[in-house]
Amino acid sequence: MTVRRLILAIIVLVVAGGLAFWLLTIPRGLDPKSVADLAPGDAARGERIFWAGGCISCHGRPGAKGDARLQLAGELELKTPFGIFVPPNISPDKADGIGAWTLGDFANALKRGVSPEGRHYYPAFPYPSYSRMKLGDVADLFAFIKTLPPVSGRTPPDQLSFPYSVRRGIGLWKLLYLSDKPVVRLPADASEQAKEGQYLVEGPGHCGECHTPRSFLGGTEDSRWLSGAVAVEGKGHVPNITSGKGGIGDWSEKDIAYYLESGFTPDFDSVGGAMVDVQENIAHLTAADREAIAAYLRAVPPHPNGYPASKK
Amino acid sequence: MKKIVLAVSAVMLSAVTVAMAAGDPIATRKTLMDANGAAAGVSAAMLKGDLDYNPAIAKSAIMTLRAVAHSYGSFFPEGSDKGDTKASPKIWSDNAGFEAELAKFRADADAAAKAAGKDGPADLDAFKAAVTPVFGHCKTCHQDYRLK
Numbered sequence: 164m165t166v167r168r169l170i171l172a173i174i175v176l177v178v179a180g181g182l183a184f185w186l187l188t189i190p191r192g193l194d195p196k197s198v199a200d201l202a203p204g205d206a207a208r209g210e211r212i213f214w215a216g217g218c219i220s221c222h223g224r225p226g227a228k229g230d231a232r233l234q235l236a237g238e239l240e241l242k243t244p245f246g247i248f249v250p251p252n253i254s255p256d257k258a259d260g261i262g263a264w265t266l267g268d269f270a271n272a273l274k275r276g277v278s279p280e281g282r283h284y285y286p287a288f289p290y291p292s293y294s295r296m297k298l299g300d301v302a303d304l305f306a307f308i309k310t311l312p313p314v315s316g317r318t319p320p321d322q323l324s325f326p327y328s329v330r331r332g333i334g335l336w337k338l339l340y341l342s343d344k345p346v347v348r349l350p351a352d353a354s355e356q357a358k359e360g361q362y363l364v365e366g367p368g369h370c371g372e373c374h375t376p377r378s379f380l381g382g383t384e385d386s387r388w389l390s391g392a393v394a395v396e397g398k399g400h401v402p403n404i405t406s407g408k409g410g411i412g413d414w415s416e417k418d419i420a421y422y423l424e425s426g427f428t429p430d431f432d433s434v435g436g437a438m439v440d441v442q443e444n445i446a447h448l449t450a451a452d453r454e455a456i457a458a459y460l461r462a463v464p465p466h467p468n469g470y471p472a473s474k475k
Numbered sequence: 476m477k478k479i480v481l482a483v484s485a486v487m488l489s490a491v492t493v494a495m496a497a498g499d500p501i502a503t504r505k506t507l508m509d510a511n512g513a514a515a516g517v518s519a520a521m522l523k524g525d526l527d528y529n530p531a532i533a534k535s536a537i538m539t540l541r542a543v544a545h546s547y548g549s550f551f552p553e554g555s556d557k558g559d560t561k562a563s564p565k566i567w568s569d570n571a572g573f574e575a576e577l578a579k580f581r582a583d584a585d586a587a588a589k590a591a592g593k594d595g596p597a598d599l600d601a602f603k604a605a606v607t608p609v610f611g612h613c614k615t616c617h618q619d620y621r622l623k
Contacts, residue, residue, distance in 0.1 A: 399622030435617030
């Protein structure tokens with residue numbers, strides 16, 4: 164009798180647990196009404212968001228130069244501890260890219276990490292940052308991407324190891340880490356410039372995705388925001404860009420803006436590694452945007468390096 | 476201003492740092508890159524107008540870059556990927572690619588030196604035309620062959 168009751172209890176628990184998992188992990192898009200009310204975007208304005216967002220860094224063809232950079236064919240492989248992610252073709256090709264998407268599809272992908280088929284995207288696609296983007300900017304970006312050359316060809320699927328291969332599990336991850344709220348609470352007297360910089364850095368720029376250490380679950384540790392991290396891909400570390408120990412406290416706002424424009428540090432070392440693409444994207448923004456990013460970086464809380472001292 | 480004076484004196488010292496090439500390859504190649512950085516610093520100061528253009532300083536910067544371009548590749552022996560270095564393992568795994576980057580850096584530095592002539596580039600525009608291709612190599616090489 165007791166054994167039967169125990170078995171029954173286990174069955175009930177497993178079913179309830181499965182049901183809870185299923186309910187908690189349903190991919191949830193934006194409120195359809197907020198998307199339906201959205202006016203079509205402006206491609207000219209969207210170009211700014213495109214460069215700020217750095218879409219090319221992952222979706223462009225590796226090593227492409229000049230106009231060939233604008234072919235968003237995918238093809239790069241991001242080798243991480245979770246497995247290999249292959250950013251897909253997001254060119255406006257109707258068959259292989261996102262040419263057949265609606266603006267609502269695009270907004271759900273960027274702001275909620277949900278595909279047009281209603282599946283979760285892996286957060287290697289930095290939608291936790293993009294979720295902070297204004298819907299109007301999302302619409303503008305979509306309009307700009309539509310002006311780029313369509314490229315045919317699909318990328319191979321991601322290769323992930325268990326348990327990361329369970330896509331539905333991302334639903335739980337999103338409950339923990341997906342928020343459209345600002346990360347840093349700027350001082351009440353922060354300048355408009357710093358606030359604009361906050362939007363560019365925390366939203367489209369998604370700087371925190373590489374420059375912030377991650378928990379064992381792979382979420383950014385916002386209490387150590389922008390303090391640098393062990394590189395998720397490859398060797399080495401991503402530098403601390405706060406004013407804390409090991410960071411860039413001795414850079415002036417002018418130094419930061421000049422670095423983003425030219426690729427040269429105050430010591431005239433040059434930008435390197437994955438940051439080269441980022442810097443070249445940011446160089447397309449206006450001087451005012453780069454100055455805003457610099458003002459925000461000066462205003463964020465200082466933290467010591469977010470990576471172990473031995474990692475050079 | 477102090478930074479500029481430091482940069483100028485570092486350029487002057489560059490010949491000395493190249494001569495120091497002995498013993499520790501990691502330390503040596505860092506001194507070479509420091510000299511490069513100083514040459515870039517004084518060049519940028521003139522290009523940005525923070526420092527008045529001076530053909531002798533311009534020539535000194537170009538010659539520093541050229542000296543580094545010709546010597547730098549000699550300080551990456553097998554095993555020197557270990558230690559206090561940000562050198563990417565790709566330098567050794569894709570050595571042909573690394574050598575090709577260095578060859579381009581050398582070629583553009585040689586061309587700049589030729590353009591500088593005896594007295595240095597005549598004016599700021601001539602200097603800019605001569606050094607801009609050389610500085611382009613900082614990024615392209617650091618993108619693939621240096622960590623971060």
